[in-house]
Amino acid sequence: MVHSAVIIGSGFGGIGMAIRFRQAGIRDVVILEKADGLGGTWRDNTYPGAACDVPSHLYSFSFERKTDWSRRFPPQREILDYLWHCARKYGVLGQIRFGTEVTEARFDEDRAVWRISTTGGELESHVLVSACGQLNRPVLPEIEGRETFTGPSFHSARWDHGVDLRGRRVAVIGTGASAVQIVPEIAKETAELRLFQRSAPYVIDKPDRPYRAWEKAVLAKVPGLYELNRARIYAMFESRAIGFFKYPKLMSLVEKRFWDTLTEAVDDPELRRALVPDYPMGCKRILISNDYYPALTKPHVDLITDPIRSITPGGVRTARREYEVDVIVYATGFRTSDFLSPMKIVGRDGLELNEAWRDGAEAHLGITVSGFPNLFLLYGPYTNLGHNSIIYMLESQFRYVLGCVEAMRRHGLDWIDVRPDVQDAFTREMRERMRSTVWETGCQSWYMTEDGKVVNNWPGFTFAYRRATRRPDPRHFRARRRASR
Template sequence: MAMSHSVVIVGSGFGGIGMAIRLREAGIGDVVILEKAGELGGTWRDNTYPGAACDVPSHLYSFSFERKTDWSRRYPQQPEILDYLRNCARKYGVLPLVRFGTEVTGARFDAERALWRISTTRGELEARVLVSACGQLNRPVLPPVEGRETFAGPSFHSSRWDHGADLDGKRVAVVGTGASAVQIVPEIAARAESLTLFQRSAPYVIDKPDRPYRPWEKAVLRTVPGVYGLSRAKIYAAHESRAVAFVKYPGLMGIMERSFRRSLAGQVADPALREALVPGYPMGCKRILRSNDYYPALAGPGVTLVTDPIARVTPSGVETRGADGRTAAHAADVIVYATGFASTDFLAPMRITGLDGRELNEAWRDGAQAHLGITVSGFPNLFLLYGPYTNLGHNSIIYMLESQFRYVLGCVDAVRRARLDWIDVRPDVQDAFTREMRERLRSTVWETGCESWYMTADGKVVNNWPGFTFAYRRATRRPDPRHFRARRGASEPAPLA
């Protein structure tokens, strides 16, 4: 017989670990975290490529309830972020709750028993409440390029880095120019004999005001009351102010764009290369990237930027085709695919079935929908963290996650106190929220004429929150009982212990 639990969380990144901590603090001890990998950490476990780092300052890219005053630098790097998350799991006692090597393949809501029946690669278990903390950037995408499997040397996605591949003195091809590539290219250019970067569209890359923290600064942050909180508040306010351009007045991006062009001119002397690095879409429409060494690396010796589309991969490299139809061969010993993630699929490839046999993939056939990005109508006692309409272009996702923790706790507490079988967000409430999001998104910079990972295949932006983060926190302060339908008494629900 399947073991039954109060809450099962899928994923052990910032969302899963933070949610488990908050649940335990609320007195709900019967919590299980299912993790398909052998270690916790989510995206910071998976992305171990050279140069991996965060583009949000460390004092803000951390839990408000677990302040770390000894970050080594202003913008944290992957190993330090992963260590921070491990320390949180140990300190708050949630590490023993994680079942590693357990991949969720599906979940079906048993309405009669008011339980989620969860199928995993290690058997079945049950839960009163199911929380998805899978995130948006966990399923790597490889380009559908002819011949990709024929390449004779090492080839891999940036989030599945092959640390056994020797890059020193080799000819390395990097496909893609997103956030990962901007960090990888400078690191590899310094080691490889040559680096060829294949660019489909140029990103906007701005300066990253990064530096190590001095010993005296760490001492002050550690010992002087209020300094850390002031630093965090200052960083938050500076980042939050940028929402004005992203979601209110996209025309303000023109000021940043002119600053970008001046900076680019100062870093890239070659006019032809500089012209190729100027994006052909408004600034902010795609993710704005931060780096101090990307453009200098591209302007350096041994690095070639290729803007012709890839025609196919061959055993010895990459072949492109120009506008005139002519092909060109680019020899490579190693290929790195920095080609992003299936960001709009959310819970895929899990098969989630709610009331009346309704499948989540079917419910989302026109794009993912969830009220406040958290609850989905027809799927009782299911809660999403970092779901649709909760991604940001200007601030820390940890802030958004903490808002979601509070909302989920409010829902769980309502179920517990009223001894409800389940709660389910009303379809009209979800539909109204979705209409509001889509209407507000039309006036944002993300819908000014580009394709991005924020969009579905048919052009709907379903990832981003079209407003200020403090407005989202206000909206998620507590669940509104009027937004939900509930069942009580049809069965005797197991307590949320």
């Protein structure tokens, strides 16, 4: 049996794409999920304090409104529950094959199908959609002696809830988005907390609070108010974009919020100096928190800026001394530029995706890759954001993918393949536009490849991306018409 479409991953991208397929009457769709539950990053990241840094009314599907969010910025459990709700309500839960990891996908050009090998067997599909996301493969740092540590140690995205941190000495390595949420929570119960910082982040205040009962009731009952509120939040966040990709000097307005947040929370001048980043505002991800800086002022919490030399059986050694700890938490991020790894993807003429991307990931509009017919990426290269909700970008991609699939059906096509010159032109445009962005002002971030190319972010307004993906342009593709049978 050849399926109409196979989707890899069951986070926001996979669930949303399956729903849109189903609404379009394309029901023979299979979702392959390597874990035992859906949710993607919101399933994996269960660490203390895990929450979203985009407001709840914007971090949700436009077609499935939720008026009873508990807070302005939703916690992890509530987001995961929302995804389960969507999967059940729209009838796609039964389409998910849990515990099924894709190892290889190979395009059979003669039959115009993708042959997909998984840990649960093989299947075939006319269309293959990758909804793996950019933040799904944790990175453990290559520190000498890491394997010798005798106590519990784990990555923040694989939190070991069986480890009791109460009264223990804990090391947190890394100061990114996860650490900023973790540190204030575990500082409430640890005896000692050592935070090892390689690079200070910019942290600004988080305008978060619980929603009042009357607010939820009004949003649910007053016609059009929910949509108006969502549009207001969208416009507010979208207005920040110009500082990221056009006029980086405007980031000084946001930098004032950073200084206000820091100076209000930290009196110690030495600690304050250690928390000031050495790169331009916005070059790396801007973080939001009301309790991170206050947590660092607690007497049992130490910020350590000396470079780590090694991990020992009993702790963490820097150039100056060894810190004895009982538990190590690695808040060290993800492999973000290897979009489909470790899967092996083989397209036309035996072309492997890893080979095609040896100089950095490329995909027209972040969705289609030349040489790989009927393969569509969600949240692919050049589609991440620094200023707004990724759900908005995903919904733009849903419409584009659906437009491609419906065009193939309407015109009787076996496959479509984006032309290499179209993909090259898009990549050149992205790299040219990237030069004026804040992301290329001299820092090393997860937005980049190892050789310094920013391949993750969209250098423009999200509404411009939606316009660009409104409908597929047939001139952009090579195609093969289905032979009459």
